[in-house]
Amino acid sequence: MxxxxxxxxxxxxxxxxxxxxxxxxxxxxxxxxxxxxxxxxxxxxxxxxxxxxxxxxxxxxxxxxxxxxxxxxxxxxxxxxxxxxxxxxxxxxxxxxxxxxxxxxxxxxxxxxxxxxxxxxxxxxxxxxxxxxxxxxxxxxxxxxxxxxxxxSCFAMIRQAKEIVANGGIGKVNQIHVEFMQDWMTPEDIGEAEHVKWRLDPKKSGATSCTGDIATHAAHLATFVSGLPMTHLRAEMHVCGSPKPLEDTVFMNTRFANSVPGTLMATRLAPGNRGGLRLRIFGSEGGIEWDLEHSEYLKHARFGEPDRILSRGHGHGVASNVERLVRTGRGFPEGLIEAWANxxxxxxxxxxxxxxxxxxxxxxxxYPDVEDGAEGVKFIHATVQSNAAGGNWVEIL
Known part of the structure; x- marks a missing residue:
């Protein structure tokens, strides 16, 4: 350049x-x-x-x-x-x-x-x-x-959601809910697969498996779109399927800046869910909802008005600075590879x-940077701390 x-x-x-x-x-x-x-x-x-x-x-x-x-x-x-x-x-x-x-x-x-x-x-x-x-x-x-x-965070409609929230499109944020549901660990013998072994090995994966792998995506997405840092959480980590050295499921209550409450759930044992990352943010005047398995679309609700379903593409309510992330016309799908490409x-x-x-x-x-990465590690550490303390509230330092 x-x-x-x-x-x-x-x-x-x-x-x-x-x-x-x-x-x-x-x-x-x-x-x-x-x-x-x-x-x-x-x-x-x-x-x-x-x-x-x-x-x-x-x-x-x-x-x-x-x-x-x-x-x-x-x-x-x-x-x-x-x-x-x-x-x-x-x-x-x-x-x-x-x-x-x-x-x-x-x-x-x-x-x-x-x-x-x-x-x-x-x-x-x-x-x-x-x-x-x-x-x-x-x-x-x-x-x-x-x-x-x-x-x-690089899907076009996630950037659109961020724009809506930042511009007051749902009013003052008052609650944040995010989940990441997958089902690929459902088989009893999944831990023997070569690409899975390291994910369940504390020496390689660290103190968590599901939390560090997919719950951290959910936590980042919630803070990225809302613009509010996560400050506290209380978490329970579970092994819901066959015995494993690390968790395959985590449930938590969360708290963001301005004492905004929320929930976060992540699991790899939810049959029927493959890319089940879902984000919902509600405010004093409306809400937004997004689903990874239907990533082309974003629901924007204003209380007392008909809901709006925005679709990825040029114009028709999509912010102009979001359009530069779009590669194909409306109706021609884009997905995860395009988000990575963004x-x-x-x-x-x-x-x-x-x-x-x-x-x-x-x-x-x-784009997410090293500071976002460090916040993700602090989130994981707080989750482990809270779980070890019986699900008590822990500050994310």
């Missing part, structure tokens, strides 16, 4: 500017989510994947690298080597995405930050609060860009602007 090109961006309602070349993206972790994110990054038309540490096994790293069309010399077996060598490479990566199991996030992110490379890390940011705070501090000190994979588009804009020494307007981008 050039200064001359970017200086033309004076209208916040126009499409995101494109850099003068695709940015170079590295990958740490070669599992399923890395493939999803790489697909989304490519869809944004702002990234090309050029390097990766896809496995610590040399032969497997090379084999996976070939599947990703990577040059052999840029297939690494450790993120430390990748960070150091890419920082010195004449065509080194502009940023890296970290899609490993949770316990690797801190060390990997730290290695790239210390080598001057921007980072987009999957959530939860880390397994420990002090590590999350350390990454936030390192990012501020370095001036680098750090995104976090709360992609649910995240990678905003992240690319921030990375390119930083590299050009340009300052973006404060409200121009809304």
């Amino acid at each position: 050039t200064k001359e090109f970017f200086s033309q961006v004076t209208n916040l309602e126009q499409a995101f500017p494109k850099p003068d070349r695709r940015l170079r993206l590295g990958v740490v972790g070669g599992g399923r989510i890395s493939q999803t994110q790489a697909m989304a990054a490519r869809q944004s038309d702002r990234w090309e994947v050029v390097a990766g540490a896809l496995s610590s096994n040399k032969d497997k790293a090379k084999a996976l690298g070939a599947e990703w069309y990577l040059d052999d010399e840029r297939c690494y077996t450790s993120f430390e080597d990748m960070a150091q060598q890419e920082a010195q490479h004449p065509q080194g990566v502009d940023a890296v995405m970290i899609t490993t199991p949770n316990h690797v996030h801190f060390d990997a992110a730290k290695a790239f930050i210390e080598n001057g490379i921007d980072v987009l890390c999957d959530k939860p940011l880390t397994n420990e609060v002090d590590e999350a705070v350390a990454l936030a501090d390192l990012t501020r000190q370095s001036g680098l860009i750090f995104g976090v994979g709360y992609a649910m 995240l990678y588009t905003e992240f690319a804009t921030a990375v390119a602007a930083r590299r050009d020494g340009l300052t973006l307007p404060n409200d121009y981008l809304a």
Whole structure:
């Protein structure tokens, strides 16, 4: 991206500017989510994947690298080597995405930050609060860009919901309810699946499984759309299915700024629910409701008036600064990959602007950043504390 090109961006309602070349993206972790994110990054038309540490096994790293069309010399077996060598490479990566199991996030992110490379890390940011705070501090000190994979906040209709609430479309917020219901852990033997084992291993997943994986999405979405930070919670963590070392279900009462009450529920044992992320925010004059499985639509109610059902697309009540997140016309569906692509588009804009020494307007981008990631880890920690205390109220510090 050039200064001359970017200086033309004076209208916040126009499409995101494109850099003068695709940015170079590295990958740490070669599992399923890395493939999803790489697909989304490519869809944004702002990234090309050029390097990766896809496995610590040399032969497997090379084999996976070939599947990703990577040059052999840029297939690494450790993120430390990748960070150091890419920082010195004449065509080194502009940023890296970290899609490993949770316990690797801190060390990997730290290695790239210390080598001057921007980072987009999957959530939860880390397994420990002090590590999350350390990454936030390192990012501020370095001036680098750090995104976090709360992609649910990048659906166009979630951005529309945020606009409605921020502009007083439901009046003063007085309650917030969010849930994330899935059913994929229903089978009794699910814990034996390779892609599940690490999610139930405290050494890798941390002190939680369901909470750190999907409840944190719900918590972020509630704060993102309402504009209110979550301040307190009381939680109960459960194993509702076959015996597991970590919870598969969590129920909680929540409290937000201004003493706004709420509820949050998350489970992986709700047959009939696959992507059951639902958000409802009610206020003094109306409410909004959104459902991930019907992500194209947003219900906006004004008390005493007919309900409005907004659909993703151009015009007809969709805010102009939301339209730049839309790729296809009304009636041609968009979904999770497009939401991830929105995240990678905003992240690319921030990375390119930083590299050009340009300052973006404060409200121009809304991608989740390292501060959001740190708040997510604090939320998880408070949940564990509350559960251990028998479901008592705990402040989120």
